[in-house]
Amino acid sequence: MRATIQTFTPEPYILIKPFEVVILKGDNCYVSSFLDANIHSGGETVNEAFDNLKYAILYTYKHLSCFHLMELGPVPTRQLAVLREFISGPVG
Numbered sequence: 001m002r003a004t005i006q007t008f009t010p011e012p013y014i015l016i017k018p019f020e021v022v023i024l025k026g027d028n029c030y031v032s033s034f035l036d037a038n039i040h041s042g043g044e045t046v047n048e049a050f051d052n053l054k055y056a057i058l059y060t061y062k063h064l065s066c067f068h069l070m071e072l073g074p075v076p077t078r079q080l081a082v083l084r085e086f087i088s089g090p091v092g
Contacts, residue, residue, distance in 0.1 A: 003032075003050055005086075011058055013089035023049055037082040038075070061087050 006018045023032045023046055030049035033040045034057055041056040043049035064072065064080040072080065 001046070003046075005034075005054060005057075008054060008058060008087070011090075013058060013061070013087055016086050016088055019086050021050070021053055037079045039079070057083065058087070 001023045002020050003023055004018050004020050005015065007015055019034070019036070021032055021034045023030055026042070029042045029044055030046050031040060031042045032049040032053035034053060037057070037060070039053065039056050039060055041049060041052035043052050060079060061083045064076050064083070067076075069077055069080075
């Protein structure tokens, strides 16, 4: 199943453009993935997995944004580049 992230409200981040994520049913849970940025999360329901993925995406963006690009390895640098295509902020 595919879902679209269209907002991060009430978080103070701006979504530059909506993007699709994938949600798959596992044995006892759902696993959600933003494949382009290699970020994954899970939950007991589709909605929980979706919400947890949004949190994981913002957490990764906030965390990686604290570093200079030269301090990051190739995978985090790529993740941050992908996330910056879709997210800016925080606002306020």
